[in-house]
Structure formats: C-alpha cells, structure tokens
Amino acid sequence: MYRGQAARLETLAFRVASPTSSWPLLCAAGAKPGPAVIDWWSRRARSVECVTPANPVPCFKIYTREREREREREREMGSEEETVESREWVLSSYIPQGVPTSDHLKIRTVRIDVGVDSIPDSHVAVQILFISVDPYLRAMMTGQEDGLYLNQFQLNQALRTFGVGRIISSKDANYKNGDLVSNPFFPVANYCVIGSVFLHKIDIKDGISLLDYLSVLGVPGFTAWVGMQVVGDPKPEENVFISAAAGAVGMFASQLAKLKGCRVVGSTGTDEKVKLLKDEFGYDDAFNYKKETDFDAALKK
Numbered sequence: 033m034y035r036g037q038a039a040r041l042e043t044l045a046f047r048v049a050s051p052t053s054s055w056p057l058l059c060a061a062g063a064k065p066g067p068a069v070i071d072w073w074s075r076r077a078r079s080v081e082c083v084t085p086a087n088p089v090p091c092f093k094i095y096t097r098e099r100e101r102e103r104e105r106e107r108e109m110g111s112e113e114e115t116v117e118s119r120e121w122v123l124s125s126y127i128p129q130g131v132p133t134s135d136h137l138k139i140r141t142v143r144i145d146v147g148v149d150s151i152p153d154s155h156v157a158v159q160i161l162f163i164s165v166d167p168y169l170r171a172m173m174t175g176q177e178d179g180l181y182l183n184q185f186q187l188n189q190a191l192r193t194f195g196v197g198r199i200i201s202s203k204d205a206n207y208k209n210g211d212l213v214s215n216p217f218f219p220v221a222n223y224c225v226i227g228s229v230f231l232h233k234i235d236i237k238d239g240i241s242l243l244d245y246l247s248v249l250g251v252p253g254f255t256a257w258v259g260m261q262v263v264g265d266p267k268p269e270e271n272v273f274i275s276a277a278a279g280a281v282g283m284f285a286s287q288l289a290k291l292k293g294c295r296v297v298g299s300t301g302t303d304e305k306v307k308l309l310k311d312e313f314g315y316d317d318a319f320n321y322k323k324e325t326d327f328d329a330a331l332k333k
C-alpha cells in the first residue's frame with residue numbers, strides 16, 4: 033500500500049503547515065515536492081483521499097498512521113464525524129443558448145473535512161438547508177461575460193447561489209455550532225467550508241421563516257427593492273406598471289410600490305394569475321398580455 037501511495041504522492045505539491053503534524057493535511061496537485069518530502073510521506077501516509085476532484089485543482093487529504101489510529105479511537109468513542117459526504121451540482125460545459133440539461137449540469141459526490149481543526153481561520157463548515165434558484169443563475173452559465181451580471185461560473189466547480197444553512201463547526205468566534213446563517217455564495221451542495229465574510233446570522237426569535245430569507249429578504253426581494261427604491265423611485269399617486277407581475281420579483285415590486293402610495297398595474301400570462309394579482313398581491317389592476325390587443329388602453333384602465 034505504501035508503494036502505491038508514494039507513487040500518487042509524487043504528483044502532489046504540498047501545502048503542509050507542519051510536517052510533523054499528525055492531522056490530515058491538504059495537498060494540491062501541481063508542482064512536485066522534493067524527494068525528501070516524498071520519502072517522509074511515503075513512510076508515514078496510510079491513505080490518501082481526494083476531497084475535491086477539481087476545485088480548481090484536486091485537493092487530497094493524507095492520513096498519517098497516527099491520525100488513522102486517532103480516527104479509529106474517535107469512531108470507537110462515537111465522536112462526531114470529521115468528514116461528511118456532500119453531493120454538489122457542477123457546471124461541466126457552458127450553455128450559450130437554450131435550456132440547460134444533464135449534459136451541462138452534473139452531480140458529483142465529494143467528501144469534505146468539517147472537523148474544527150482542519151478548517152481555516154475565519155471559516156465555518158455549514159450544512160446547507162435551502163438554496164434559491166433564481167433566473168440570474170442562468171446568465172452565469174453562458175460562458176460569455178456581458179458585464180451585466182456576476183462573473184461566469186467556473187467549469188467543473190459547484191454552482192453558487194443564495195442559501196440558508198446551519199453551522200456545524202466554526203473557526204470564527206462570531207459563529208457557533210447550530211447558528212443559522214444566510215450567504216449569497218453557497219455552493220449548490222449539501223455541505224461546504226466557507227469564509228465567514230459574507231455570512232448573515234439568522235435569529236429565529238425574529239419569527240421570520242427560513243424560506244423568507246430566500247424570497248422577500250433574498251435576491252428577488254433585493255432586486256425588487258433596487259428597482260423600486262433605488263432606480264425607479266416612484267412618488268405617491270404616480271402610476272407604476274410591472275411586467276412579469278406574478279413572478280418572484282414582480283410580486284414584491286408591486287407591494288413596495290403600493291407602500292409608496294402608487295397606483296400599480298401588472299401584466300401576466302394567464303387569467304388565473306391576473307386574478308391572483310388583483311385578489312392577493314394587491315395590484316390595483318392587471319391584464320393578461322397574451323389576450324390583450326390594445327396595451328395603451330389596458331394601461332389607461
């Protein structure tokens with residue numbers, strides 16, 4: 033087994049904090065370590081595990097014999113899992129046009145080290161509970177930077193999106209296990225280790241449901257707020273027209289406009305949604321753009 037491991041180790045470049053540490057160490061593929069380092073590891077390594085096959089370069093965990101024994105002791109004592117299995121969606125090729133399919137989006141399983149001793153400072157390990165699937169994500173899969181949206185997703189890396197999760201280990205004094213957090217750049221995955229810089233702590237005592245953090249307090253709500261407050265900024269009694277009125281953004285935009293004292297008209301694609309707009313979302317009027325022939329008249333109603 034050592035011989036096999038040594039052969040694999042030759043292809044690794046070491047990011048070894050302390051070569052005498054008995055803890056698992058992360059190594060990234062790329063440059064070759066010197067013969068002395070290979071020899072050192074080939075005598076000590078028990079097993080090598082690929083943690084992130086291509087993210088952006090493969091990362092491997094090396095278990096020393098001492099660490100293997102520690103893990104066995106921990107398992108016997110029933111201590112918490114240090115690694116978790118996570119399934120993540122990755123973009124395997126860009127999609128300039130059309131509908132994304134399983135040819136472009138793949139699911140893969142990785143093991144992630146979530147033990148508190150192996151995550152970096154100012155990072156936390158998170159179990160991701162909910163993610164938000166928003167239209168802007170599609171624009172990040174085209175492979176074409178258009179200057180309008182966020183950067184394109186990187187190929188063979190997990191998609192990233194707004195989400196809510198629970199902290200399962202922490203290297204940041206501001207967060208502890210069990211804390212609920214939202215974050216705009218969670219991977220579309222079960223688990224992750226992530227920097228705490230963009231985390232927002234959720235206090236369940238506020239009485240806001242976790243899903244509301246992804247809708248009215250998430251990207252759709254933020255988009256509606258920017259459109260209505262920052263860009264449009266309508267004044268009381270002005271007329272506001274909202275297309276895609278029953279969509280995630282439209283339904284919040286209309287309510288923000290109503291709060292500003294505006295008269296709000298929406299358009300949507302079915303009669304059922306027209307009724308919804310008027311009866312539930314608080315629109316003053318609405319019409320079905322697929323049936324309407326005179327848009328000027330509809331807006332003047």
Ligand SMILES: NC(=O)c1ccc[n+]([C@@H]2O[C@H](COP(=O)([O-])OP(=O)(O)OC[C@H]3O[C@@H](n4cnc5c(N)ncnc54)[C@H](OP(=O)(O)O)[C@@H]3O)[C@@H](O)[C@H]2O)c1
Binds near residue numbers: 279281
């Ligand atoms: N959601 C976000 O977080 C977010 C963020 C930034 C930007 N945006 C942008 O905001 C817009 C709305 O997003 P959304 O999240 O509200 O979308 P959504 O919930 O998916 O709703 C989109 C709605 O647009 C309507 N629609 C489709 N084709 C149409 C057409 N040809 N003409 C008029 N309406 C059409 C459809 O409803 P009908 O039945 O009424 O046709 C559809 O339900 C999109 O352009 C999106 O890229 C959204």
